Amino acid sequence: MALFTVAILLVILGAMWVTLSHLKLRAGYRKLPPGPWGLPIIGSLYMLGSLPHRNLSRLAKKYGPIMFMRLGCVPTIVVSSPEAAKLVMKTHDVVFASRPKLQAYEYLSYGAKGIAFTEYGPYWRHVRKLCALHLFSSAKINSFASVRKAEVGLLVKSVKEMASAGEVVDISAKVAGVVEDMAYRMVFGHNKDRIFDLKTLIREATRLAGTFNLADYVPFLGPLDLQGLTQLLRTNNEAIDEVLEKIIDKHIQDVSKDEANHMNFIDVVLSLMNKSNNFEDDPLYAIDRKNAKAIILDILVGGIDSSITSIEWVISELLRHPRVMRRLQEELKNVVGMCRMVEEFDLENLGYLNMVVKETLRLHPIGPFLVPRESIEDIVINGHYIPKKSRILINTWTIGRDPNVWSNNVEEFFPERFVENNIDLQGHDFELTPFGSGRRGCPGIQLGLITVQLVVSRLVHCFNWKLPNDTPPSELNMKEKFGLTMPRVDHLLATPTYRLPA
Numbered sequence: 140m141a142l143f144t145v146a147i148l149l150v151i152l153g154a155m156w157v158t159l160s161h162l163k164l165r166a167g168y169r170k171l172p173p174g175p176w177g178l179p180i181i182g183s184l185y186m187l188g189s190l191p192h193r194n195l196s197r198l199a200k201k202y203g204p205i206m207f208m209r210l211g212c213v214p215t216i217v218v219s220s221p222e223a224a225k226l227v228m229k230t231h232d233v234v235f236a237s238r239p240k241l242q243a244y245e246y247l248s249y250g251a252k253g254i255a256f257t258e259y260g261p262y263w264r265h266v267r268k269l270c271a272l273h274l275f276s277s278a279k280i281n282s283f284a285s286v287r288k289a290e291v292g293l294l295v296k297s298v299k300e301m302a303s304a305g306e307v308v309d310i311s312a313k314v315a316g317v318v319e320d321m322a323y324r325m326v327f328g329h330n331k332d333r334i335f336d337l338k339t340l341i342r343e344a345t346r347l348a349g350t351f352n353l354a355d356y357v358p359f360l361g362p363l364d365l366q367g368l369t370q371l372l373r374t375n376n377e378a379i380d381e382v383l384e385k386i387i388d389k390h391i392q393d394v395s396k397d398e399a400n401h402m403n404f405i406d407v408v409l410s411l412m413n414k415s416n417n418f419e420d421d422p423l424y425a426i427d428r429k430n431a432k433a434i435i436l437d438i439l440v441g442g443i444d445s446s447i448t449s450i451e452w453v454i455s456e457l458l459r460h461p462r463v464m465r466r467l468q469e470e471l472k473n474v475v476g477m478c479r480m481v482e483e484f485d486l487e488n489l490g491y492l493n494m495v496v497k498e499t500l501r502l503h504p505i506g507p508f509l510v511p512r513e514s515i516e517d518i519v520i521n522g523h524y525i526p527k528k529s530r531i532l533i534n535t536w537t538i539g540r541d542p543n544v545w546s547n548n549v550e551e552f553f554p555e556r557f558v559e560n561n562i563d564l565q566g567h568d569f570e571l572t573p574f575g576s577g578r579r580g581c582p583g584i585q586l587g588l589i590t591v592q593l594v595v596s597r598l599v600h601c602f603n604w605k606l607p608n609d610t611p612p613s614e615l616n617m618k619e620k621f622g623l624t625m626p627r628v629d630h631l632l633a634t635p636t637y638r639l640p641a
């Protein structure tokens with residue numbers, strides 16, 4: 140009963156606070172961007188629905204490309220045009236370079252000790268620089284080419300066996316398996332261990348990080364844990380921590396035995412832990428065990444699901460568009476031939492494949508709002524006042540469908556649209572930023588693109604595909620579900636036929 144009374148009191152106080160602060164912000168010279176009025180406490184949360192990128196897209200048509208809404212207690216800016224995205228990710232990048240403290244992020248980053256979910260500041264700059272140099276450099280990524288080749292070879296072998304048996308392949312599951320195996324081998328040096336199943340725990344962490352959490356929007360309800368998410372996050376984090384501790388212990392022992400083995404991501408991160416840095420022993424920059432675990436988690440959570448989801452969407456679009464599939468197979472035949480398989484060194488010569496990937500990410504950006512950002516100071520852009528600590532959602536899903544940029548056939552899957560322009564995926568072109576841009580842009584873009592292009596090209600070069608039960612391509616279900624990434628609702632299923640000489 141006492142708990143109930145406290146909850147009611149909190150709700151009333153919250154309602155008063157939200158209303159007062161809304162009125163204060165709307166008043167006077169501080170002109171917020173246009174946007175819908177919200178209800179007490181929940182603000183405009185009820186407008187998000189199950190596919191927020193689509194619903195916010197509709198609202199942006201009414202209120203414009205820089206829209207204000209209060210989601211619970213959180214002032215939120217929704218950015219929906221390339222020009223506005225450029226203002227946020229380039230012109231005023233530093234002001235918008237932080238991340239909000241979401242509950243799941245706090246668990247995943249061991250309290251802001253990693254890269255992806257850590258607030259902007261000297262520590263984040265330091266860690267990001269170290270990782271760019273030691274983990275995401277071309278030399279480091281290329282040093283794992285043989286690992287990727289071996290894993291994609293195993294994928295082709297297993298699909299070939301299923302093709303001989305005339306079986307339907309669960310492409311989603313196969314792709315998830317190969318991407319996970321590649322990532323775990325790059326990070327830990329192996330991808331199978333009977334003692335634990337880190338993969339299941341990381342999948343659960345990714346799912347939880349993408350689940351809507353009321354406590355992130357109405358913080359005073361957080362302690363009540365109404366959705367039970369806090370408990371799930373804690374349990375998941377404890378289990379991951381226990382496994383990572385064991386792995387770290389083992390790697391420290393192995394590395395001291397054999398310095399030549401010092402090359403997997405985890406060994407690199409552990410070496411950073413022991414290295415004295417230029418900042419002497421300033422605790423602000425120290426990388427201890429917790430930081431090491433947070434960085435490893437960032438790589439697993441940031442790198443795996445995004446690559447799996449991208450590949451799933453590329454193959455889905457190819458299955459829905461036999462003309463594009465045939466043209467890609469033709470390119471592979473011309474560049475690679477039919478007597479050997481695609482290798483990483485072929486990828487730079489596969490221009491049409493590159494267009495197919497761009498077109499897929501235009502229509503199916505993996506993070507439709509990128510990873511949410513937070514402003515670190517008050518700022519006025521385009522005459523709109525944006526308060527400090529606003530949450531920034533860059534709606535790349537909407538931008539990818541802007542008819543002013545992509546002409547009238549925005550909904551059509553048409554890779555040839557990239558023949559006539561130089562738009563690339565590196566974050567220079569704000570019409571297409573599936574990897575983000577600026578200070579917070581994705582540092583794993585090179586690895587991500589190699590993984591996507593290698594897996595897709597192998598599956599398309601080695602096999603012809605048909606949808607099960609003679610389903611016509613146009614009837615393939617393309618529905619998405621919203622989360623940290625935006626995968627298909629259904630697993631993608633198809634029947635392969637091997638097309639290279641045996």
Ligand code: HEM
Nearest residue numbers: 255441442445446505510573574575576579580581583587
């Ligand atoms: C196709 C694959 C991938 C896609 C589509 C993708 C997309 C993204 C996006 C949209 C962001 C947020 C950018 C922003 O806020 O501006 C991001 C950040 C990040 N990504 Fe990726 N990513 C991919 C692959 C990878 C890989 C393979 C890794 C690591 C091995 C990785 C590690 C990260 C990290 C650590 C961040 C956080 C950066 C920061 O906050 O400073 N990503 N990624």
